Amino acid sequence: MVGAGFSGAVLGRELANAGHRVTVIDTRNHVAGNCHTERDPDTGVMVHVYGPHIFHTDDTAVWEYVQGFGAFEPYRNRVKATARGQVFSLPINLHTINQFYGKTMNPEEARAFIEAQADTSITNPQTFEEQALRFVGPDLYETFFKGYTQKQWGCSPTELPASILKRLPVRFNYDDNYFKHVHQGMPRDGYTTLVERMLDHPAIELRLNTEFTPELGAGYDHVFWSGPLDGYFGYRLGRLGYRTLDFERVIGDGDLQGCAVMNYGDADVAYTRTTEHKHFSPWEEHEASVLYRESARACTPDDIPYYPIRLVEEKALLGEYVSLAESTQGVTFVGRLGTYRYLDMDVTIREALDTAEAFKTALAAGERP
């Protein structure tokens, strides 16, 4: 397994359970990839080192699977947004709409009101901007999505696919739960402990601070690659675009912002969101607090990739890399970076479980996957 994030850990565990000997390597000095959590040295607060991760899924088997490696606390992500000098509730819900327009509409009135703002001439939204204009109209789009998205992705929402905005619901009631999934929670001891437990198996050898080399790979029957897809091929066709994140750490006492995640919609605020980590574990008590200001920028070869950009240009290159990957024997490409898709944790785990099953089935049928 190349990479000790959820893909490598779940696949490693499943194949070890099936009797295989597995080595998991990672270039970093910790497991869990970008889900990594650790105690902040000054405050003792559990921090999401690479940005906020909230576990949410409709996949009951995945939910039960992760709980097999550690307790989850109930957690509801209730995000706030600062924009144009006010604080609003996200995702856009009836409170947001009534506050924004200074009204007291009920759900039916709000639905009709927003439909009147929306651009109904857009029947099949393709871009992020079209999707927003079709579903919330220009006012809400420009306040909550346009600036944030420009900062997050470094391009105009007219260039981004509608699928990015489809991650967020619009609600005509006061439900401010960011996610709609039936299972939502936070691992009590953090994601890193969870992944360490997945990897804690006599048939799994974990090697941190270890780069993959073809020579290393040659010592194994099969390689599962969860690093960047283009990276496996030495970027020989060119580089797929990623966004990376920077975090500015702020320490203080008490409660710094009153919630876990505050988004910033205005284009002239440099950061996209601020995360006050202790609100992710409300069952713990901490007087001191640590907050990260998060901003996105283009990923250089020396940076950690976070988000695949998937613009038109990347999609063409992606197609070429996918063909290369498909014709590469003995290697399976998995996870957000390995398949260059904007995957959430639960989908990553589901795919890793399915990949392990397919691998076992192929071996049982005498094939060499």
Ligand code: UDP
């Ligand atoms: N988004 C936005 N304003 C917000 C929150 C999200 O415009 O206040 C857009 C932005 O383009 C973002 C996308 O919606 O990349 C998906 O948001 P999500 O919160 O799912 O992003 P993640 O937590 O994965 O970074």
